[in-house]
Amino acid sequence: MNVELAKPFIKAAVDVLSMMAMISPKPGKPYVKKSKTAVGDVTGLVGITGDMNGTISISFTKNCAVTIVKNMLGDDIQDILQDVQDAVGEITNMVSGQARAGLAEQGLIFSGATPSVIMGDNHTITHIATTPIMAIPFTSEAGEFTIEFCFE
Numbered sequence: 001m002n003v004e005l006a007k008p009f010i011k012a013a014v015d016v017l018s019m020m021a022m023i024s025p026k027p028g029k030p031y032v033k034k035s036k037t038a039v040g041d042v043t044g045l046v047g048i049t050g051d052m053n054g055t056i057s058i059s060f061t062k063n064c065a066v067t068i069v070k071n072m073l074g075d076d077i078q079d080i081l082q083d084v085q086d087a088v089g090e091i092t093n094m095v096s097g098q099a100r101a102g103l104a105e106q107g108l109i110f111s112g113a114t115p116s117v118i119m120g121d122n123h124t125i126t127h128i129a130t131t132p133i134m135a136i137p138f139t140s141e142a143g144e145f146t147i148e149f150c151f152e
Contacts, residue, residue, distance in 0.1 A: 006030045006136055008102025009147050012095045013058070013138060020091065021068040021142070028137035036124040039137070039146040041065070042084055043118045043125055044092025048100065050110035054129040054151025056096045060088060064143030071142070081119070089115045095147070110151075 010027045017023050040059035047055050060068070069077065069087045077083050092115040100110045118125070127133055127150040136147045 003030060004106060005103070005149070006134060008099040008106070009056075009095070009136060009149060011102060012098035013136075013145075013147055015098060016091060016094045017068070017140070020094065021071040023068065023071065023140045023142045025138040025140040025145070028139065030134055030136045033133040033135040033148060036126060038118070038123050038125050039135070040144070041119065041121060041123075042088050043123065044088045044115045045118060045125060046092055046096045046115040047113040047128065048096070048110040048151065049113075051108045052110070052129075052151040054131075054149065055125075055127045056092070056099065056112075056147070056149045057125050057127070058088070058092050058095060058145055058147050059125070060145040061143045064140065064145050067142035085117045085119065089117045092117075099149075 017025050038059045041062040042065045043057050043059040045057040065084045069083045096112045129150040129152040131152045133148050133150040138145050
Protein backbone atom coordinates (compact mmCIF):
# COMPACT_ATOMS: atom_id res chain seq x y z
CA MET A 1 0.00 0.00 0.00
CA ASN A 2 1.55 3.27 -1.15
CA VAL A 3 0.83 5.85 1.56
CA GLU A 4 2.23 8.62 -0.70
CA LEU A 5 -0.95 8.25 -2.77
CA ALA A 6 -3.05 9.15 0.29
CA LYS A 7 -1.36 12.52 0.88
CA PRO A 8 -3.07 14.45 -1.97
CA PHE A 9 -6.48 13.13 -0.82
CA ILE A 10 -5.87 14.20 2.78
CA LYS A 11 -4.70 17.67 1.73
CA ALA A 12 -7.63 18.08 -0.70
CA ALA A 13 -10.24 17.07 1.91
CA VAL A 14 -8.82 19.43 4.54
CA ASP A 15 -8.51 22.34 2.07
CA VAL A 16 -11.93 21.94 0.41
CA LEU A 17 -13.97 21.32 3.56
CA SER A 18 -12.31 24.07 5.57
CA MET A 19 -12.87 26.55 2.73
CA MET A 20 -16.35 25.48 1.54
CA ALA A 21 -17.97 24.24 4.75
CA MET A 22 -15.94 25.90 7.52
CA ILE A 23 -15.06 22.61 9.22
CA SER A 24 -11.62 21.33 10.23
CA PRO A 25 -11.26 17.65 9.29
CA LYS A 26 -8.60 15.59 11.05
CA PRO A 27 -7.34 12.55 9.13
CA GLY A 28 -7.04 9.19 10.82
CA LYS A 29 -4.76 6.31 9.86
CA PRO A 30 -5.29 5.04 6.28
CA TYR A 31 -6.30 1.39 6.04
CA VAL A 32 -7.24 -1.23 3.44
CA LYS A 33 -11.02 -1.55 3.33
CA LYS A 34 -12.32 -5.09 2.96
CA SER A 35 -16.09 -4.65 2.50
CA LYS A 36 -18.20 -2.86 -0.11
CA THR A 37 -20.55 -1.38 2.52
CA ALA A 38 -20.18 2.38 2.83
CA VAL A 39 -18.93 3.76 6.14
CA GLY A 40 -21.36 6.71 5.90
CA ASP A 41 -24.94 7.42 4.85
CA VAL A 42 -24.25 9.65 1.81
CA THR A 43 -21.47 8.91 -0.68
CA GLY A 44 -20.11 10.86 -3.61
CA LEU A 45 -18.42 8.59 -6.16
CA VAL A 46 -16.34 9.63 -9.16
CA GLY A 47 -14.66 7.48 -11.80
CA ILE A 48 -11.16 8.40 -12.94
CA THR A 49 -9.21 7.47 -16.05
CA GLY A 50 -5.68 8.17 -17.20
CA ASP A 51 -2.41 6.59 -16.13
CA MET A 52 -4.59 4.18 -14.15
CA ASN A 53 -8.36 3.65 -13.98
CA GLY A 54 -10.39 3.59 -10.80
CA THR A 55 -12.72 5.41 -8.46
CA ILE A 56 -12.66 7.93 -5.65
CA SER A 57 -15.45 8.15 -3.08
CA ILE A 58 -16.24 10.27 -0.05
CA SER A 59 -18.78 8.86 2.36
CA PHE A 60 -20.32 11.15 5.00
CA THR A 61 -22.40 10.35 8.05
CA LYS A 62 -25.88 11.92 7.91
CA ASN A 63 -25.00 14.51 10.59
CA CYS A 64 -21.78 15.48 8.86
CA ALA A 65 -23.48 15.90 5.46
CA VAL A 66 -26.31 18.03 6.91
CA THR A 67 -23.86 20.24 8.84
CA ILE A 68 -21.78 20.75 5.69
CA VAL A 69 -24.90 21.78 3.73
CA LYS A 70 -25.97 24.19 6.48
CA ASN A 71 -22.47 25.71 6.58
CA MET A 72 -22.36 26.04 2.79
CA LEU A 73 -25.89 27.38 2.26
CA GLY A 74 -26.64 29.14 5.54
CA ASP A 75 -30.42 29.45 5.96
CA ASP A 76 -31.02 29.02 2.23
CA ILE A 77 -31.92 25.31 2.44
CA GLN A 78 -34.86 24.52 0.15
CA ASP A 79 -34.95 20.72 0.03
CA ILE A 80 -32.53 19.08 2.47
CA LEU A 81 -32.27 15.80 0.53
CA GLN A 82 -31.61 17.55 -2.79
CA ASP A 83 -29.25 20.06 -1.15
CA VAL A 84 -27.26 17.26 0.56
CA GLN A 85 -27.06 15.38 -2.72
CA ASP A 86 -25.86 18.49 -4.59
CA ALA A 87 -23.35 19.49 -1.88
CA VAL A 88 -21.85 15.99 -1.59
CA GLY A 89 -21.52 15.80 -5.38
CA GLU A 90 -19.85 19.22 -5.50
CA ILE A 91 -17.44 18.45 -2.61
CA THR A 92 -16.57 15.08 -4.18
CA ASN A 93 -15.82 16.86 -7.45
CA MET A 94 -13.63 19.50 -5.76
CA VAL A 95 -11.71 17.02 -3.55
CA SER A 96 -11.23 14.68 -6.50
CA GLY A 97 -9.98 17.54 -8.69
CA GLN A 98 -7.52 18.83 -6.10
CA ALA A 99 -6.33 15.29 -5.27
CA ARG A 100 -5.77 14.60 -8.99
CA ALA A 101 -3.66 17.78 -9.18
CA GLY A 102 -1.60 16.48 -6.24
CA LEU A 103 -1.24 13.07 -7.90
CA ALA A 104 -0.06 14.82 -11.09
CA GLU A 105 2.86 16.19 -9.04
CA GLN A 106 3.72 12.53 -8.31
CA GLY A 107 3.62 11.85 -12.07
CA LEU A 108 0.14 10.29 -12.24
CA ILE A 109 -2.23 12.02 -14.67
CA PHE A 110 -6.00 11.42 -14.29
CA SER A 111 -9.26 12.79 -15.67
CA GLY A 112 -12.42 12.63 -13.57
CA ALA A 113 -15.99 11.86 -14.59
CA THR A 114 -19.07 13.61 -13.20
CA PRO A 115 -19.69 12.40 -9.63
CA SER A 116 -22.74 10.36 -8.70
CA VAL A 117 -24.25 10.44 -5.22
CA ILE A 118 -25.59 7.38 -3.38
CA MET A 119 -27.75 7.82 -0.28
CA GLY A 120 -29.15 5.40 2.29
CA ASP A 121 -28.24 3.30 5.30
CA ASN A 122 -25.75 0.50 4.60
CA HIS A 123 -25.48 1.25 0.88
CA THR A 124 -22.62 -0.31 -1.04
CA ILE A 125 -19.82 1.30 -3.03
CA THR A 126 -18.60 -0.60 -6.07
CA HIS A 127 -15.08 0.41 -7.02
CA ILE A 128 -14.25 -0.55 -10.59
CA ALA A 129 -10.64 -1.54 -9.90
CA THR A 130 -9.87 -4.95 -8.41
CA THR A 131 -6.88 -3.70 -6.41
CA PRO A 132 -7.15 -3.10 -2.64
CA ILE A 133 -9.32 -0.15 -1.57
CA MET A 134 -7.44 2.46 0.45
CA ALA A 135 -9.65 4.20 3.01
CA ILE A 136 -8.82 7.33 5.00
CA PRO A 137 -11.14 8.10 7.93
CA PHE A 138 -11.66 11.70 9.04
CA THR A 139 -13.21 13.21 12.13
CA SER A 140 -14.45 16.78 12.44
CA GLU A 141 -16.65 18.91 14.63
CA ALA A 142 -19.43 18.18 12.08
CA GLY A 143 -19.05 14.38 12.23
CA GLU A 144 -17.14 11.69 10.38
CA PHE A 145 -16.43 10.96 6.75
CA THR A 146 -14.20 8.53 4.88
CA ILE A 147 -12.39 8.92 1.57
CA GLU A 148 -11.80 5.74 -0.40
CA PHE A 149 -9.80 5.33 -3.57
CA CYS A 150 -8.84 2.41 -5.68
CA PHE A 151 -7.06 2.36 -9.04
CA GLU A 152 -5.16 -0.06 -11.25
